[in-house]
Amino acid sequence: MDTATSTSRQEIRCDDCGQNRPGYDIVHFGSAEKGYRLLCSLCFNTQVAKAAGLEGFEHAAFESMGLSDCRGEIHEFHFRTQLLATSIALDAFELRNGNPTGYFFQIIGDPGEDQLVLFGRLVEKMRRALSVKHLKNGDYGLQISDQGIVRGRIEWDERQGGRxxxxxxxxxxxxxxxxxxxxxxxxxxxFKLTIADKSEEL
Ligand SMILES: [Zn+2]
Incomplete structure (x- = not known):
């Protein structure tokens, strides 16, 4: 079974097209038995499309774009498309030192779906999320805003070693x-805690 995992190292050469791509755009393609190849998302998607018989699939690369949040702060988003045979995932994320950080959004579509339409849906989702702030500066520092709702993402804390x-x-x-x-x-x-997949909208 072929598996794919992402890597976050910077500027890696794609084993297929030979282009240097940022780490977030590189996927380990292959298996533990056969070994892995490092592929950029364009080459990865092309391979998946070929293996899945998705003729006519064209990888759409989206330029980075800035979106402002409800406080007027601009967030620069980068995009990544990953074809997964029965679905296509489109990610939007911010970068710090070349690594995804900050806001992250994902939308899942049908592999045959127009990627521009999918992109449009992703941007709408991002706008909705950016129009809300869950934290505010209060008398005692950062506090939960008056709505009493917090949405966020669970990440690895280096300083805690996973604890x-x-x-x-x-x-x-x-x-x-x-x-x-x-x-x-x-x-x-x-309080009530709900945990959901990263592509879901809470
Ligand atoms: Zn490539």
Whole structure:
């Protein structure tokens, strides 16, 4: 079974087309038995399309774009398309030192779907998310905003070695301690926690 995993190292040469691509655009393609090849997403998608018999599939590369959030701050988003035989995933993410960080959005579509339409749906989803802030600066530092709802992403915290998560809320990194302090403004209240796949919209 062929598997694919992403890597975040910077500027890696694609084993197929020979082009140097940023690490986030490179996929390890192959298997533990047969070995892995490093492919850029264009070459990866072309291989998948060939293997899945998806004739006429054309990889669409989307230029980075800036979107402003509800406070007027501009976020620069980069895009990545990955074809997965029965679906196509389109990711949007911010970069810091060449690595994806901050806001991340994903949309899943049908491999035969017009990628521009899919892109349009992704941008709408991003705009909806950027129009809301879940945290605010209060008298005691960063606090949960008045709506009492927090949406975010669970990430690996290097400093915790996997023991505690790093949260990304409003595109910013919040460690577990900081989040715990924010919750203490609501001592005695109840809460509801929902966990969802990264392509879902909460
Ligand atoms: Zn390539």
């Amino acid at each position: 505690l998560p790093l949260l990304v809320i409003d595109g910013r990194e919040i460690n577990w301690d900081q989040f715990g302090s924010m919750l203490m403004s609501y001592e005695g209240w109840q």
